[in-house]
Amino acid sequence: MPRVSVEEIEDAIEEVEEIEEVEEEIEVEETEEEVEEIEEEAEEEAEEEEEIIVSIGDETPEEAPAAPEWVRDLRRKNREDQRRIRELEEQLKAREAPKAIEVGKKPTLDDFDYDTDKYEAAVAQWYDRKRQSDAQEAQRQQAEQEQAKAWQSKLDSYVESKVSLKVKDFEDAEAAVSETLDITQQGVILQGAENSALVIYALGKNPKKAKELADIKDPVKFAFAVAKLETQLKVSNRKAPPPPEKTIKGAKPISGAVDSHLERLRAEAAKTGDYTKVMQYKRQKKK
DSSP: OOOOOHHHHHHHHHHHHHHHHHHHHHHHHHHHHHHHHHHHHHHHHHHHHOEEEEEETTOOOOOOOOOOHHHHHHHHHHHHHHHHHHHHHHHHHHHSOSOOOOOOOOOOGGGGTTOHHHHHHHHHHHHHHHHHHHHHHHHHHHHHHHHHHHHHHHHHHHHHHHHHHOOTTHHHHHHHHHHHSOHHHHHHHHHHOTTHHHHHHHHHHOHHHHHHHHTOOOHHHHHHHHHHHHHTEEEEEEOOOOOOOOOOTTOOOOBTBOOHHHHHHHHHHHHHSOOHHHHHHHHHHHO
8 A cells, every 4th residue: 555645645634624614615605695684584574563653742642452354344434434425515515606696588679578778788787697607607617626626635645645654553543533523623634734644643543632622613723723733743663673583503603713623633643644533523513
């Protein structure tokens, strides 16, 4: 059997060590990628679980238990009915315009026994009433269009504000307000508040304050109370507690730390020429 020199043994061991170091680096890279993925997942979960807290002044909003599905369906139907009633009331108000000018039948000569002077005077008056009636009708139609446009703009703004709040229980808060405030009061908030959705949500989370406002029946005083309340609203974020730290089974320590025991075994092997302990120790570390 040919004799193997110490240099050849060291060269062979170095090759093995280089292969092992490459394997360790690959494992470390994979481990780091897994850690990054876990961190990203944890961040996404934290973002999803973040809650928006809306409070009035220093008061703490009341935490109400989630309503059953059948209650939510009932509330949803009630809101739809109230919305329809409000639309009909707006249409009724639009129809309650100033009394229409009666134009009447266009005069004829026969109506005045062919008295041309009286006839011409009556015709002139008829045309004057006709002109006023046409102008009144044009104004009424324009007013209806402007009211409809303004109301739709308010509704669109309200919906956008609802979405931007990003709260899970907005419908429950909205339902609570619908049950506490009457239609006129809800309309005042929608028409007058800068951020009507934020006001509605805050009142829905603070039943006591909503009840206080509901007792104000004068629309002007109610509007002033809502304006004052809106200046006291505070919005803050409450994050869920961080998830427990996840560990990756089988992850190896990052290479670069000096293994004193391995160095000692190598030093002994260099003296004796026996690298058995070195190889055994390395195999043991792999397990």
